Amino acid sequence: MNDFSVLIGGKAGFGIDKASLSIASIINQLGYRLYVYRDYPSLIRGGHTFSIIRASKEKIAAHKKGIDFLLALNQDTIIWHKDKLTDNAITIYDSDSIKQETLPPNRKAVALPLGKIVKEENAPEIMRNTCIIGALCKVLGASWDILDGMVRRNFSKETDLNLKIARRGYDEAKELANIEPLNQGKLPLLTGNEATALGLIKAGLKTYIAYPMTPSSPILHFMANFCEEFGLKVIHPESEIGVILMALGFSYCGEKVAVGTSGGGFCLMTEGLSFSAMAELPIVIIIGQRPGPSTGLPTYSSQTELGFALNAGQGEFPRFLVSPGDAEEAYYWTQVALNISWKYQIPSIILTDKALGEGTYCFDINLVKELKEEMPALWDRKGIYKRYMHTETGVSPLTSVPDKDAVIKVNSYEHDEYGITTEDPKETNKMQEKRLRKETYMNEELKKYDTLKVYGRKDSSTAILCWGSNKGVCVEAAKNLGLKVIQPLVLSPFPLEQFKEALKGIKKLIAVENNATGQLVRLINSYGLNVDEKILKYDGRLFSLEELEARLKEAAGEGIRYVRA
């Protein structure tokens, strides 16, 4: 079995999240590549929470619907997921709270009296997790050493008790599946949010400011946890308005700064975004998308802010907008975003979503091209300092307070080269053109980067058009169906030339997006281009590989080359 999925489910408060990472950690030791999908409601206690840990020989970034190992900590888990079980699936369940007659028929099951075991060991309820993971380990055929190592790494508190409980689960179960350890190097397990944070840190971030909002809060938590390690300033102010304006204060002082939020918080940031463009104060904004409108489905995923991010803020100004598709791309493109923001003194927006941010990936740093921190063009210290000096590229050399030779005036009003307010029509034109000119030079520079990627069968006449976190599932489905995939990473300025090049020989273009209207489709429409089919999903959940393949077959029709068994 080279590709299998484990689902663990229970109530919020059962520790499902930590348990899923423990399971991923065990399977990682067996040499498999992993992807973890988390599904949890917006509450602290109760409800139904589950995680799918998919393992494969190949690197993956998508989950499958079919479940091979079901770990049920409560009755709901059986009710919710028993229809997803594959033919040879094995259920490991808490026999103290789950009725045996509700189990799916004709499949192997391991009964564990979890309640009884934790009681006998005087352990807290939450350690039922450790017990069921112990049983899974045995079922998978993983050695005790692997389980022992995982517990010691992941449970710094009550290590001995956890080991005891894990042993009980391990001993109660039998080896039922033959999961062969793979002979390949292990990779770190990283969420998209962590990769985003590390990319910013790598590129020289000094300060991170955010107001908590799902799904971006984990970036704030990560930065706060590592602030000492990396010498970061991490601040949580009164609101998203406070966040972005405070960040612009840092930017004015020459400190590389980023902020993170979701669509709702970004609504509050838009006046600050427009200000950053006018005042030419560099800033990086991370938007983790989730379904709207309004509060929507806070803990689920969507791709609904592309149009918003492209157009947010009053007035006309250039912005850099990138949407990474997996952890490696998040790590790489956040570095580019920070560099570009300072080089051109413009806002950079990184569009992620809950799927990418809170999804766990096997992260391979060797797949990421090396980037250096880039410094902004600095003032040559000749003559009187002009903060908004007209230049060929539109970029005015920087200096930051305090500078004894310079008076540095930034302004949200239209202004002259010194930063003093003006309403003069000629000066207004010149300044507007100066700001817009930066985009031309940025566009030229971006040709050095893979702003658009192509995957799958390069000679296929049917292509999938996708962006952001759908990359993983699209690339895998395309591989199975013999299709091509076109993934624009940079969405502003849009890589039009590269896109037209990728379209050569394509007779059928199918857009795949997690929204109800096709926002990338609208973007390409603005360049006079269109798609033939749209596959849209807007229930907050991600495409499983099976679902996407079925919908692609329907949409592509003749375009399907072959179907892999």
Place this chain on the structure above:
Amino acid sequence: MKELGTYAPNTWCPGCGNFAILNAIKSVLNTLNAEGLPLENVVLVSGIGCHAKIVDYINVNSFYSIHGRVFPPAEGMKLANPNLKVIGHAGDGDAYGEGLEHLIFAAKRNADITAIIHNNRVYGLTTGQYTPTSPLGFKGRSTPFGTKELPINPLELMLSSGATFIARGTSHGIELLKKIFKEAILHKGFAIVDVLQVCVTYYNVYEYYERRVYELKDHDASDYNQALNKIRQWDYNSDAPIALGVFYKKDAPTLEDRFYKDFAAKDNIDRYAKIKKVLEESI
């Protein structure tokens, strides 16, 4: 004595109370400069409104922000570099209306910045609407039949929010303004000066103030209750004597003190090596 002026033409109405604030702050900056404050360490932040033009008229570093957003960037600057002297100029619409949340938080944090509120109790630049400190029944262009709400007493709010320096001046008392500004700027912590600045065009209450203002004497500014009593004497609505001067002053740790106690800049660390270590630990 440095001129500190710029080439920007002054567009305030003749007789505008903002001139007094401009002259007072220029004079104080000069004095502080002569006493050793490097002017390059000074940043003036402003909101949007008539008051905000002040940053165009003074030749020092400035951050001409957007409406209501004077204090978050000021706090950001101080956290980026605690050696800066950051002075925030805000109108009453900026500080007490659109940006009230930020004002309360700046006070709560005791950020080491100075807030000078050009409180003319009317929106001037948008041609005459009521503000959070206009009296009940104020007839403005958005309330032709008079407002239906009472004003807030911003200084009482500041006292309860944690501001550690609270004062009031008027635009018709420049010597007192200079004295208060200097003390406010030198105060370590969040200092707010509410300046009753007369708008000659939309709300000329010069005579009203002249009959009621008096300078605080024999007042113990370190006494919270005395400060509260004097602050409550006039509620920005009813007729009452209007005290000028420093109501409250307290030494307390600032936001920057607390922040930098736990923070050490690490400019020379090999971030890539540390990232690799984080990754290593995630296997």
